[in-house]
Amino acid sequence: MTLFFILLLKITPLYINILLGYLSVKILQVKKESIAKLIIYIITPIVVFSSTISVKIDLSLTLLPIFFYVFTSLTAIIVYNLFKKQWPDATSNILAFNAGTGNTGYFGIPLAVLFFEPHIADIYIFIQLAFIFYGNTTGFYITAKGNFTVKESLRKVFRLPIIYAFIFGLVCNLYGIKIPEELFVYTSQFKAVYGILGMMILGMGLVGLRKSEDLDKKFIFLNFFFKYVYWPLMVLLFIYLDKTFLYLINDEQIYKVMFLFSIVPIANNGVTLAIINGIKPEKATLTVLLSTIFSMVYIPIMIVLYGGF
Template sequence: MGLVGKIFPLYGMIGLGYIASRGLHVARESIAPLLIYIISPVVVFAASLNVTISLEVLGFPWFMFGVSAALCLFFYWVGKFFWEDATRNIFAFSAGTGNTGYFGIPLAMLLFEPEVANLYIFTMLASLLYESTIGFYIIARGQYTFRQSLLKVARLPSLYAMHLGLVCNYMGWFPSESLMDFMEYFKGTFAILGMMMVGMGLKGVREKGMDFTFVGMTFVTKFVVWPLVVFGLIYLDQTWLGLLNDALYKVMFIFAVVPLAANAVSMAVLLKAAPEKASFAVLLSTLFSLVSIPLMSLIFLH
């Protein structure tokens, strides 16, 4: 019940987002740019400043980035057999990532010791790197040309915020304590607005209908393929390679069990790539995670 109680308030944010969209007529098209271009870069910059830099810490996010990119590209190919519109693009994007921020951070802090939680928070930047490069490009390709898609990737500020934060961290250039405290407010804002975006996207589900093929396929990628790939890599390393340690195994576990990424809704809205389908799939996967996360925790951690 402790785990369920920790994540349950996030479901309330989804409901508030739906109410804001239906009753207050809040436009999700106004919220998505705020999340992607203003709030997210501040959150990323602060996380990059606070991480303890080492060769292992810097290398592991790239490993997880490779896993995400490989799954995205594979399922982009698979998607051509099911859809001919932008649904294929948002499906491929969703296959390569998960809700590593809104769900992953509280989950890591609840299940693991602070050292592992801090390692996870930095490794989560792999999701940001994926979403800001290959993932964003794949979604953009649903509506834009090759050149236009690359230009949109180049304009994403979060990627530059991550590198700036790491440079300042390495050089020892830190903002004042009051400014660091102020940046903490952006984390809560990011989580609340991100989950409300899911609820806002549900307004169009009743109007445009539900794509159960899309929901089923995204569930397979997130709740079957991701755990199989991650646990397979852990088994391979434990049996043959010996390159990783228990702390990194725990970080990989979080990546494997979180639901679909709420950021998929923000980017789908921004790029006009099937946002209603993304919202419905994210909502169902979030509800399903109430059962799947405790079950996977019981299997993996005991």
Template sequence: MTVFLTLLGKIIPLYFSILLGFFSTKYFDCSKDTIAKILLYILAPLIVFNATLSVHINSSIIFLPLFFFTISLIIAFGTLPIFQKIFKDNSANVLSFTVATGNTGNLGIPVAILFLEPKLVDIFIFSILASILYQNSVGYYITAKSSFTAKESIRKVMRLPVLHAFILGLILNLSGFQMPEMFMSYTGYLKGAYAILGMMLLGMGMEHIKTSGGFDKMFISLALFVKFIIWPLIILIFIFLDKNFIHFLDPDLYLVMFIFAIVPLAGNTVTVATLLNVKPEKMSVAVLISTLVSLFYIPFVLYLYNL
């Protein structure tokens, strides 16, 4: 119980930032769009670039984003026919899209910073490329019912500044380039800024959540079940197999994988649902509830994992 309370104490400050974001919008009329642009176009590319440049590239490190992207595809296309039998509208599409990914950026990175060594944090950040690519490619297809052509989807992915930062960092890493010492402490500040602003952005989104017609018990229950039960179960099964039979990954990477699996629903899915006008109210409520549940869920499952 003491370990659980210790873990809970570590994660509570992150949720204080959510409150700060809520009050900044409600009382000071701060712009959510401005913070989102700073995160997407400035901080995220810099952090991904540094993480990609800093990690020691080997087969197991490359394996992680490929593995997570594959799991996202399996969950998305595996749940879609099931959800289509439950929902008679396009709720099935947006639900399959969202349960196949998670908030590995705005919430996952802060959690990784709290519970992982710095070198493992960089590996975690390197791995979230899987979420970014899924949300902006296959995720769009599923949500829009193929409204985007293949060419349009590829253009969307190729315009992502995070992708450009990843490619540049990978090229420099493989060429032997190292970050100058004078910038090492600055990269730590970037991670801290991303963690705080990312959590504040979640709170800023709460101010304008539309709850009319958005509280769907079945939709929310299925979303939470897949995200908080199926995802970690799949990862734990893989960890068990690798630890006892395959022996491909370094054991230090197991916690990286587990944290990747236990984060709540991704806030970016609300943006996609809003853009495509596919049940954004349902998505907003589901993301909010999953984020609140994760306050206790994350330290609890980390406690069980440590046991």
């Protein structure tokens, strides 16, 4: 029980940042669009570059982003085909997108920085690129099915600066080029900035939220099932198989990183995609809000059950 409260105390600042984000828009009239652009075009590329250039890349580490990308994509495709006839609008598209991912960035990276040593947190950020690629390829295509072509989706991917930050960092890593020690401290600070502003963005998105007239309990239940039951079970199954038969990873620290990916809240990207595709954003926003609140207790419990980080 003591460990639970220690973990709960550790993640409390993340929720304080959500509140600060809400107040910054409500009281100070801060423009969330400007903060979002700052995160996407400046802060995130620096975080990805510094982590990619710093991490020690081996075969098992290379396999993990591929594994997660394939797993997220297959999950989204299967869920979409199972539930595509359950709603008259594109709600099933958002459900499928959410089932394939989680808030691994804005919520997950601050958690990784809190719970892991810096080099393990860098591994988390490196693997997290799989979820970014998913969100802008398979995930985007499923949510925009009928409105955008695959070519248009890929064009959007190649406009993201994070792609080129990753490629540049990977090339530097492979050629043994490192960030000078004097600059490493500077680039490392962007991880904290990313976490703070990323959580504030969640709070900013809550401004204007009202209770939807058509509260979709089925949508909320299925989102919670795939995020909080399906994901942990699948990751734990892979860890068991790897420890027992596969021996592809065979690293307890990496297992912890994988488990953290499985217990983060529902991704807030679905809200943006709901707006783009003309679906009532209240439904997606309310689901993300409930998930984020639920995770305040769920994450510490799951970490305690896992044995602690």
